[in-house]
Amino acid sequence: MHPSPLTRFLLLGLLTAGPALAANLPKPDADNGGLTLPAGFRALVVADKLKPLRNLVVADNGDLYIKTRQAGIIALRDTDGDGRADQTEEFGEGGGTGIAIHNGWLYHSTDSAIYRYKLTPGQLVPAGPAERIVRDLPNKRQHSAKVFAFGADGQLYVEVGSPSNALGQPDRAKGAVGQDPTEFLKTHGGYWRFDPDKPDQTQADGHHVSTGHRHSTTIALNPVSKKLFIAIHGRDQLNTVAPQFYSEEDNAENPAEVLHVLEEGADFGWPTTYWDPRAKQRKLNPEYGGDGKKLAPAGKFPDPLVAFPAHWSPMQLAFYSGTQFPEKYRGGAFLAFQGSWNRAPKPQRGYNVTFIPFNKSGFPVGTFEVFADGFSGAKDLASPGDAKHRPNGVAVGPDGSLYVSDATAGRVWRIIYTGENR
Amino acid sequence: MRALLLVLATLSLVACHRREPEPAPTSAEKSATTPPSAPAPVAATAETPPPPASGGATVASADGEQLFQQNCATCHMADGSGVPFLQPSIRGSAWISNENPQLLLSLILRGSAVLGEAAQAYENDMAPFDHLSDVEIAALATRVRERFGQPPPSKPVTPDEVAIARSRPGLP
Numbered sequence: 001m002h003p004s005p006l007t008r009f010l011l012l013g014l015l016t017a018g019p020a021l022a023a024n025l026p027k028p029d030a031d032n033g034g035l036t037l038p039a040g041f042r043a044l045v046v047a048d049k050l051k052p053l054r055n056l057v058v059a060d061n062g063d064l065y066i067k068t069r070q071a072g073i074i075a076l077r078d079t080d081g082d083g084r085a086d087q088t089e090e091f092g093e094g095g096g097t098g099i100a101i102h103n104g105w106l107y108h109s110t111d112s113a114i115y116r117y118k119l120t121p122g123q124l125v126p127a128g129p130a131e132r133i134v135r136d137l138p139n140k141r142q143h144s145a146k147v148f149a150f151g152a153d154g155q156l157y158v159e160v161g162s163p164s165n166a167l168g169q170p171d172r173a174k175g176a177v178g179q180d181p182t183e184f185l186k187t188h189g190g191y192w193r194f195d196p197d198k199p200d201q202t203q204a205d206g207h208h209v210s211t212g213h214r215h216s217t218t219i220a221l222n223p224v225s226k227k228l229f230i231a232i233h234g235r236d237q238l239n240t241v242a243p244q245f246y247s248e249e250d251n252a253e254n255p256a257e258v259l260h261v262l263e264e265g266a267d268f269g270w271p272t273t274y275w276d277p278r279a280k281q282r283k284l285n286p287e288y289g290g291d292g293k294k295l296a297p298a299g300k301f302p303d304p305l306v307a308f309p310a311h312w313s314p315m316q317l318a319f320y321s322g323t324q325f326p327e328k329y330r331g332g333a334f335l336a337f338q339g340s341w342n343r344a345p346k347p348q349r350g351y352n353v354t355f356i357p358f359n360k361s362g363f364p365v366g367t368f369e370v371f372a373d374g375f376s377g378a379k380d381l382a383s384p385g386d387a388k389h390r391p392n393g394v395a396v397g398p399d400g401s402l403y404v405s406d407a408t409a410g411r412v413w414r415i416i417y418t419g420e421n422r
Numbered sequence: 423m424r425a426l427l428l429v430l431a432t433l434s435l436v437a438c439h440r441r442e443p444e445p446a447p448t449s450a451e452k453s454a455t456t457p458p459s460a461p462a463p464v465a466a467t468a469e470t471p472p473p474p475a476s477g478g479a480t481v482a483s484a485d486g487e488q489l490f491q492q493n494c495a496t497c498h499m500a501d502g503s504g505v506p507f508l509q510p511s512i513r514g515s516a517w518i519s520n521e522n523p524q525l526l527l528s529l530i531l532r533g534s535a536v537l538g539e540a541a542q543a544y545e546n547d548m549a550p551f552d553h554l555s556d557v558e559i560a561a562l563a564t565r566v567r568e569r570f571g572q573p574p575p576s577k578p579v580t581p582d583e584v585a586i587a588r589s590r591p592g593l594p
Contacts, residue, residue: 052506069507141545170533172497173549240496341505344495383499385506408506 025324025401025416026083033413034388036374040326043372043415046403047076047085050410054097055147055316056393057106058403063124065106066393066405066412070095073108075124076412083414089125092117097145097217102196107156111144112137114158114194134158134194134201138187143215143233147316152226156196157262159230160203161215162189166235167271168287176241178287181271185211189270191219191230191262212267212301219262220317224331225362228262229305231314231335235274235285236342242286250292252346253278257314257337258304259356259364269301277307305364311340312350315392315407319358322400325417332357333364336391338407339376339384347380353391353404372404372415486565489558493551494566502570508546514572523579524594526563527587530554536593556581556588 028042035043046064051074054067064076064085072092076085098109105116106126114134117126133156137146143161151157167184168176181189190213192206218231239251246254255274260266272288273296275281282301284290308314315336320329332355339351353372357365377388384390393405402415491500497509504511512518517525534541534548541547554562563579587594 141542142547144545170549171547173551174493174553176549237496240493243492341499341508342496345491345500383501383503383505385499385503385511 024081025399025418026081026414028416028418033411034374034377035372035413035415037372037415040417040419041415042418042420043413044083046078046083046412046414047088048409048411050074050088050412052407053405053410053412054145054392054407055099056395056403056405056412057099057101058395058397059101059119060398061122062398064395064403064412065099065101065108067096067099067108069097069407073099073106077124085412087124091125092130098147100149102150107133107148107196109146109148109158111141111146112139114146114148114156116196132200133196133198134203134206136202138163138203145215145217147217147219149219149221149228150196151193151221151228154196156194157209157219157228158192158194158206159216159219160188160190160192162213162270164188164214164271165237166214166241166285166287168241172237172240174240174243176287178271178285181212189213189215191216209264210262210266210268212270214270218314218317218335220319220333222319222333222358222362223321224358224360227362229259229317229333229364230262231257231259231308231317232268232270233257233313234310235270236311238286238292242291245286245290245292248345252310252343254310255283256304256307256310257312258308259306259314259335260302260304261363263302267301269296272296273301275304275307277309280307306356306366306368308337308354308368309350311342312337313339316394318394318396318402320396320400320402322396324400325402328357329355331360331362334371334394334396334402335368336394336404338390338392339381339387341384344383347382348376348384348387349380351376351381351387351390353394353402372413375406485558486561486563486568489554489562490565490569493554493562497546497548508544509548510544512566512570515570518567519571519573519575521575521577522594523563523567523575523583524587526566527559527579527584528593530559530563531584531587532592552588556584559584 029044032043033045051068051071054069056066058064066074072090075089077087079086094110096110100107104119106119107116115130115132117130118128120127140163142163148158165172167179167181169179190211191209193209194201194206213232215233216230221228234255234257239246256277258275273282276283282296284294284296315338317333317335319333334353336353337350340348352370354368355371356368359365375389375391389409389411390407391404392407395403404413498504498512502513528536531552533550560579560581567575
């Protein structure tokens with residue numbers, strides 16, 4: 001029996017109406033797209049076999065914009081409401097990592113600049129050319145991703161990483177000797193603030209907000225505390241640089257990946273120190289006289305708000321602003337980890353999306369749990385090249401669904417809460 | 423019931439990823455108990471290294487495997503597969519497969535700086551390993567050629583060849 005014209009009209013109305021109601025959730029994939037999720041959660045593959053993907057953002061109408069690591073921006077639209085992308089477009093070029101929508105503009109970053117496109121309501125692909133907002137940021141390949149976010153003040157906060165492990169000479173080599181970081185840190189290892197509307201600013205035009213980090217590929221504004229939170233990638237190769245002090249296991253479990261609040265004038269302690277997650281202490285790096293036991297000077301650098309296992313590689317952070325997920329998740333944050341390489345010869349770990357609870361004041365309570373797992377296709381990997389997928393981007397859609405992008409095989413998942421007991 | 427399941431699932435996940443790895447034997451223990459041709463316990467899923475070459479290369483190869491694990495496997499992985507975008511795979515590398523070892527030796531001694539533009543393809547730089555002795559680098563290069571050359575060069579690398587590479591600037 002065919003639906004009457006009136007029924008068809010009503011169905012069409014449901015499909016094209018704004019944010020989907022919970023009752024309108026798409027049908028999940030039987031295998032949840034390969035993911036393992038907490039009870040009541042399901043997942044579906046929105047798109048697959050795109051290019052290696054970085055961060056993503058969801059527009060108010062549900063359109064997805066995803067950075068590719070080495071090419072343009074991929075735009076995805078679901079035109080028939082089944083949750084799967086029917087329209088795939090790619091525009092722009094230059095690769096990169098960061099992407100966000102702000103005041104009707106789509107901002108994105110290459111490894112040396114920030115650009116924006118004016119979005120036209122209803123149109124998937126921006127009509128006009130990109131406008132360059134910040135140019136000529138340092139790019140020496142290593143740690144060159146430039147993530148950014150907009151603060152509560154509406155200003156643009158941009159990361160510039162440190163093209164270095166621990167500023168050793170020679171860096172990453174046995175016996176590396178730490179160099180004086182003063183000059184280096186004037187243009188690296190910090191966050192800079194820019195005017196989001198002024199074209200062609202340089203790093204020197206920006207305000208230097210924070211210093212002393214190695215690389216941060218995570219920055220997001222908490223809507224309650226109005227604070228920007230960042231995650232920082234810890235150093236590599238403690239046992240390569242100082243095998244007399246660090247075993248393979250010491251290196252595999254040190255140092256922590258850390259979550260901090262971004263405050264004016266903050267110094268996060270790199271390159272001279274690192275956070276030992278097992279001892280819960282800040283220690284001196286071996287390049288700067290550390291021996292695995294010596295502590296950093298007390299009170300000089302902030303303790304992390306959350307410490308994650310070493311080498312997991314924190315990528316995009318998204319606060320859960322929706323109501324589709326149960327109460328527990330509301331106001332908390334999801335953080336995608338692309339997984340380790342520097343735990344070798346120990347098994348590689350951390351290819352997952354974690355959930356980080358935040359309190360009523362908009363600060364993390366200090367714990368985390370793995371939320372979505374199974375991306376790599378194996379419990380323990382010898383090499384990250386063996387991973388089927390590596391989560392990178394995470395973003396919340398207008399109906400409260402959580403979207404995740406894949407740094408390896410170009411898959412995009414949508415995670416929904418159905419409440420069904422499987 | 424659903425809440426209980428959620429808690430249990432969460433606990434098991436937390437318990438799982440917080441689990442401390444079992445202590446590994448030290449390098450000394452490993453070399454004392456494990457024949458050099460056997461795959462290391464953690465490399466069980468990687469390809470099995472071929473047995474060391476016969477004849478004069480045997481002693482050098484035994485050291486070479488340990489030197490590879492200590493100096494190279496961290497970045498290039500125990501199976502040589504590298505890390506996407508960061509460090510290249512070394513399996514079948516033309517520099518490693520070349521019968522003449524001088525390019526490989528120059529790379530080991532001076533790091534990726536000798537690659538010039540070619541190094542731009544990956545994000546991380548390779549450090550120089552000139553702190554290793556001629557004998558150590560000869561053993562390391564011999565082992566790397568055996569494991570990752572396609573086809574593996576037939577001759578072991580000698581300390582004299584390392585000394586030649588060390589004595590001249592840049593690439594041969």
